Amino acid sequence: MKIRRLRANEGLAYRAVRLRALELEPEAYGQTLAEALADPEQLWHDLAASVADEGNPRALFVLDRGDGTLGGTLYGAVSQTAPHVGSLGAMWVDPDLRSAGWADELMDAACGWASRWGAPGVTLWLAPGNERAWRFYQRHGFQPTGNLAPAQVGEAMELYRDL
Numbered sequence: 001m002k003i004r005r006l007r008a009n010e011g012l013a014y015r016a017v018r019l020r021a022l023e024l025e026p027e028a029y030g031q032t033l034a035e036a037l038a039d040p041e042q043l044w045h046d047l048a049a050s051v052a053d054e055g056n057p058r059a060l061f062v063l064d065r066g067d068g069t070l071g072g073t074l075y076g077a078v079s080q081t082a083p084h085v086g087s088l089g090a091m092w093v094d095p096d097l098r099s100a101g102w103a104d105e106l107m108d109a110a111c112g113w114a115s116r117w118g119a120p121g122v123t124l125w126l127a128p129g130n131e132r133a134w135r136f137y138q139r140h141g142f143q144p145t146g147n148l149a150p151a152q153v154g155e156a157m158e159l160y161r162d163l
């Protein structure tokens with residue numbers, strides 16, 4: 001198994017892992033399973049092509065299980081306007097692969113990538129009550145910015161860390 005970037009021809013592999021994340025942890029994300037299921041197939045192909053293009057300040061890091069399926073994801077984007085802060089999303093590791101360092105590797109890969117694009121730091125949104133992810137993000141140096149936004153239930157909290 002290894003962490004790598006999603007390839008341009010892997011739109012449907014990403015769809016499969018994203019649907020699994022939304023099915024197992026619906027409360028963790030801004031998007032619902034119903035919304036993702038309603039997305040046309042072309043959207044997934046276009047997303048994969050976009051994040052695989054190394055000229056775009058967008059990337060999707062995935063955990064390749066080595067059997068043709070993906071067991072984890074982390075999306076990153078770097079703003080094209082100063083101060084070029086990065087944003088992360090779609091953080092997920094399959095339950096059978098948790099507490100094994102894969103989430104750390106995804107985070108290191110995405111932060112290293114954002115830093116190479118010149119990002120001084122990265123933000124992400126954390127849904128209320130997600131204690132496990134909160135512990136994980138704290139260990140990686142994230143702190144609340146004070147910004148809140150409506151979540152599916154309650155309010156999501158914006159976190160930031162320097163790179």
Ligand SMILES: CC(C)(COP(=O)(O)OP(=O)(O)OC[C@H]1O[C@@H](n2cnc3c(N)ncnc32)[C@H](O)[C@@H]1OP(=O)(O)O)[C@@H](O)C(=O)NCCC(=O)NCCS
Pocket residue numbers: 025028029091092093094097098099100101102103104125126127130131132133135136139
């Ligand atoms: C968030 C996620 C990617 C982290 O990956 P992971 O492999 O579980 O992460 P780790 O095991 O390295 O770290 C989890 C931390 O939570 C702790 N933890 C484990 N179970 C916990 C629980 N039930 N409640 C609170 N903390 C818990 C661990 O001890 C560890 O803390 P530590 O580093 O201080 O010891 C993964 O749990 C996941 O995919 N969760 C579901 C989706 C999700 O919430 N995504 C984030 C969206 S913002």
